[in-house]
Every structure is written in structure tokens, then in C-alpha cells.
Amino acid sequence: MRIRGWKSLVLLGAVLTGVVAAGITGPAVADRPTQGGLTLAADVAEVSAVPVPCAKQGFELRFGNTGKTAVYADAFLEAGAPLTLSRKLVSSYLPPGYTLKVPIDVGAPRGTAAGTYTIEVKAGDQKLSLPVRVGEPPADNSGNLARFVPVTASSEHLPVYPACGAVDGDRDSEHWAKTTGWNDATKGNFPDWLQVTFDKPETVGRVELYTLNSKQYPAAGYGLKDWDVLAQVNGAWQTVASVRGNTAPLNSSTFTPVTATAVRLLALASNEGPTYSRIVELEVYAG
Ligand SMILES: [Ca+2]
Ligand SMILES: [Ca+2]
Structure with missing residues (x-):
């Protein structure tokens, strides 16, 4: 050019500035290239x-x-x-x-x-x-109400364990640490929570939770042990299910259907002890 x-x-000025600066502070650095x-x-x-x-x-x-x-x-x-x-x-x-x-x-x-x-x-x-x-929003015919709606969490262990990872449709624990699952950021402190919020009131009667269960980190050693499922009904939170002592990779909670605007999973304990809450996928269904 x-x-x-x-x-x-x-440009000459920039060069001279760089030369002058070089004598004082080190390598010449201009505010634009020559x-x-x-x-x-x-x-x-x-x-x-x-x-x-x-x-x-x-x-x-x-x-x-x-x-x-x-x-x-x-x-x-x-x-x-x-x-x-x-x-x-x-x-x-x-x-x-x-x-x-x-x-x-x-x-x-x-x-x-x-x-x-x-x-x-x-x-x-x-x-x-x-x-x-x-483009148009993707269609989801699975009935999973947690897909494609806003998700929030009490904390996120970023960048590799975002809340979004728990509703991305990927249930495979072998993908852990590749942004496909949620891990809180407050080690040793419970409860933690993960929440999906609907656009309009939805009938909710079943929640499926896939906790961490990889070859390296089996559910019985590292997965979520205790949690409550809460539904927001007419603006108030109700506990609709409680799970205690879970060691399975997939736990399905079925309860009397409610009409809810949000579902929150309140994580209370991990099988690893006082460490983290780890959810690979959270799914919410009508029943
Ligand atoms: Ca996932
Ligand atoms: Ca925590």
C-alpha cells in the first residue's frame, strides 16, 4: 500500500512517537501500524x-x-x-x-x-x-418443556459448566467438562439451584434428572444425591417432589400435575460429600 x-x-509521527517511547519504556509500539x-x-x-x-x-x-x-x-x-x-x-x-x-x-x-x-x-x-x-426457532416434539426456554442457576462454574449445558439436549456424561452439563460454583455449600422458566403456564407432572455418571465419575460417587423439585404455581414455589439417597444416573420424579410458570431443582447434597452439584440434563414433562 x-x-x-x-x-x-x-504515520511518521507514530514512528517518531514509537522511537521516542522506545528510549524510555522499551519496544516501539505505535497507535497504528506503519x-x-x-x-x-x-x-x-x-x-x-x-x-x-x-x-x-x-x-x-x-x-x-x-x-x-x-x-x-x-x-x-x-x-x-x-x-x-x-x-x-x-x-x-x-x-x-x-x-x-x-x-x-x-x-x-x-x-x-x-x-x-x-x-x-x-x-x-x-x-x-x-x-x-x-431463522425460525427449532421445533421440539419430545414434549420436554425445558428445551429452548431460559435457564438460570444459583451459580455457574464457568466457562465449562454453564447452566445452559443442563438443557442442551445432550444427556451423555462422557461429554462432561465440554459445556454440556451444569456444575455450581460454590464448592461445599448447599443448596444450589437450577431453574427453567416458561413463557406461559405449563402442565408439569414429571421431572427427569440425569446427573453426572461417566466412567471416570460414576453417579454413586459423584452424582447428585439429594434434591427437591419445586414448581412455581400462581407465583408461589411448591415442593412437588423430593429425592433422597439417589445413586442412579437417571432419576425420574412423577407427581400430581400442576400448572407452573417455572420449575426449580433444589440441589441439597452430592454423593461425593461437600463438593458440587452436577447435572448433565434436566427434562420436564407434562406427565
Ligand atoms: Ca446436557
Ligand atoms: Ca454449591
Whole structure:
């Protein structure tokens, strides 16, 4: 790239600043690259998204420096409403010729209309416009009311044991520690809780809990031992089932159906003793 006019003066200034700074603080670092520039790109031409909580969707931002001088640089990200981004600012030291790769999660709240939205990224004089195609919410014919609804927890052991992992449809304990199960973040302290919240009152009569049960971590040694199932009925929590002394990988609680707006699992004890609450999958059915 040829450098002309005022830009060359700015770049010269940056070089001189870097040289002066080098004498005082160490390696030359300009506020923009010399003989090159910042680059912005994505790993996909278009992001695909669905409007459900916990959907794993997004892109990899590639933030590069093609100049011959290291820089500290900022990339600012904005998503068209109502989309959300896991990061709105990426600040980094970029050595010459280096491209930083940053995963960016894109969220589409429930109710987001299908269509194409845009993410704008800016860094220096560089701009990237990335389209996001939001599709229809996925259909679920299993009757599991906990799929695709908001999930919350008393705490989450992030980043590998999010609450979302307990409602992602993956019941396989061998995938533990790969974000497919929930583990609280308050070791030794009980109770912990995990909750799913419905859009409208739903008939609930059965809750199935898959606790941790892998070859390395069998349920009898590491799974959830004691818990209560609570249902929110007319705004008040009711205990609809209690499980004590569980050692099985799957425990099914059936109870007189109630009309509930949310279901909460109150974890009281682990087979490992005073450690953690571990749930691979929580499923809620009418009966
Ligand atoms: Ca799961
Ligand atoms: Ca805890």
C-alpha cells in the first residue's frame, strides 16, 4: 500500500512517537501500524442464528496488523437490535504481521423475528459489516418443556459448566467438562439451584434428572444425591417432589400435575460429600 499526503505525516509521527517511547519504556509500539494497517475479517461470510436461549452461535473475529510496527488497537462491535454480543470491545497488542482470533457469541432473544441483521465492527479506519441470518426457532416434539426456554442457576462454574449445558439436549456424561452439563460454583455449600422458566403456564407432572455418571465419575460417587423439585404455581414455589439417597444416573420424579410458570431443582447434597452439584440434563414433562 502506498502512503500519501497527511496520512504519511501521521504515520511518521507514530514512528517518531514509537522511537521516542522506545528510549524510555522499551519496544516501539505505535497507535497504528506503519506500512500496512489493521485488518478486520470473520471466519464466515454470514452468521446463522436461532432465537432461543443457550444456542451456540457466533463467529470468529480476525483482527490483524499488516504493518511493520506493533500496535495496541481496539475493535468496537455493535449488533443490530435485539441481537446481543458476548463482547463489544476487543483491545489487544498486535505484533507486526499478527492476526488475533477472537470467538464472539451472538445471541438472539426469544421472539426475535426471522430475517437478516447486521454486526458492525470498527477498528481505526477499518470497518466490517457481517450479516446475521436469524431463522425460525427449532421445533421440539419430545414434549420436554425445558428445551429452548431460559435457564438460570444459583451459580455457574464457568466457562465449562454453564447452566445452559443442563438443557442442551445432550444427556451423555462422557461429554462432561465440554459445556454440556451444569456444575455450581460454590464448592461445599448447599443448596444450589437450577431453574427453567416458561413463557406461559405449563402442565408439569414429571421431572427427569440425569446427573453426572461417566466412567471416570460414576453417579454413586459423584452424582447428585439429594434434591427437591419445586414448581412455581400462581407465583408461589411448591415442593412437588423430593429425592433422597439417589445413586442412579437417571432419576425420574412423577407427581400430581400442576400448572407452573417455572420449575426449580433444589440441589441439597452430592454423593461425593461437600463438593458440587452436577447435572448433565434436566427434562420436564407434562406427565
Ligand atoms: Ca446436557
Ligand atoms: Ca454449591
